[in-house]
Amino acid sequence: MASMEKRLQKELLALTKDPPVGVKVNTDAITKNLAEWTVDLEGAPGTVFEGENFQLQFKFGSRYPFDSPQVMFIGPNIPLHPHVYSNGHICLSILTDDWSPALSVQSVCLSVVSMLSSCKEKKRPPDNALYVKTCSKNPKKTRWWYHDDSV
Amino acid sequence: MGNCLKSPNTDDISLLRGSDAGPEVSSEQSANMGPPPPYQESIPIYHPSPNVSRPANQLTEEEQIKIAQRLGLINHLPTGVFDGTSKKAKECCICMEEFLLGDMLRFLPCMHTYHKDCIDDWLMRSFICPSCLEPVDAALLTTYETS
Numbered sequence: 400m401a402s403m404e405k406r407l408q409k410e411l412l413a414l415t416k417d418p419p420v421g422v423k424v425n426t427d428a429i430t431k432n433l434a435e436w437t438v439d440l441e442g443a444p445g446t447v448f449e450g451e452n453f454q455l456q457f458k459f460g461s462r463y464p465f466d467s468p469q470v471m472f473i474g475p476n477i478p479l480h481p482h483v484y485s486n487g488h489i490c491l492s493i494l495t496d497d498w499s500p501a502l503s504v505q506s507v508c509l510s511v512v513s514m515l516s517s518c519k520e521k522k523r524p525p526d527n528a529l530y531v532k533t534c535s536k537n538p539k540k541t542r543w544w545y546h547d548d549s550v
Numbered sequence: 551m552g553n554c555l556k557s558p559n560t561d562d563i564s565l566l567r568g569s570d571a572g573p574e575v576s577s578e579q580s581a582n583m584g585p586p587p588p589y590q591e592s593i594p595i596y597h598p599s600p601n602v603s604r605p606a607n608q609l610t611e612e613e614q615i616k617i618a619q620r621l622g623l624i625n626h627l628p629t630g631v632f633d634g635t636s637k638k639a640k641e642c643c644i645c646m647e648e649f650l651l652g653d654m655l656r657f658l659p660c661m662h663t664y665h666k667d668c669i670d671d672w673l674m675r676s677f678i679c680p681s682c683l684e685p686v687d688a689a690l691l692t693t694y695e696t697s
Binding site: 462498 | 597600675678
């Protein structure tokens with residue numbers, strides 16, 4: 400537990416001091432609970448999400464960074480993207496199978512922004528209706544099939 | 551086939567580090583609570599895959615073999631003490647702390663270096679280098695074949 404908090408403190412400091420473009424941590428909410436973060440993301444200029452704002456929620460377990468964080472979109476604007484379900488769940492392999500403890504909140508945010516940026520057509524995943532009806536609240540409990548690397 | 555991951559009192563960490571790591575429940579705690587019910591006896595938790603945690607007695611035979619092999623392979627990876635001479639290895643990217651003089655390190659075949667405790671914890675879940683995603687055992691096996 401202690402090592403998880405120490406690392407999160409480090410990440411928080413680095414991310415507030417030197418945030419990547421379009422990524423902003425909501426530090427007010429974090430002071431209460433280090434295990435739950437909200438990050439504001441901006442749609443990158445020149446992409447279909449230009450001018451849009453999104454909120455990404457991170458939940459860290461006591462075994463972070465050995466276990467991946469639980470990451471999903473929350474709030475009023477869930478990006479209309481073939482890998483993002485309408486309940487905010489994201490189909491992105493680094494969030495489960497391809498997680499590595501060398502990844503960080505910053506690298507996850509950049510991967511999500513990059514995933515959004517490569518989208519050409521705004522649409523939901525084809526199985527959205529069924530998935531949203533049947534899935535667990537925790538996206539990490541989903542057995543994801545990573546079958547499409549193009550978006 | 552016998553159970554190669556026996557003993558409820560030694561966990562994966564203590565097998566790796568010697569006897570310094572005690573059981574997770576402190577003696578103070580257990581004194582307050584009285585003897586634990588049988589099903590709460592401290593059975594070591596293993597991580598056959600990342601994000602999967604299972605007590606030793608609930609592992610499949612396949613997982614037991616996998617973990618036993620990992621323990622063996624980890625012990626073949628070189629270790630050392632950080633003496634400040636390496637210009638390349640400065641920080642452990644698992645805990646994000648800078649290496650300090652005297653820290654115990656472990657060196658992977660891909661030349662990535664971590665704190666011994668940090669990387670051993672990860673290697674018990676996955677044999678992929680966190681930095682370059684190179685499979686650690688593939689490199690080890692090639693070393694065996696060529697030497």
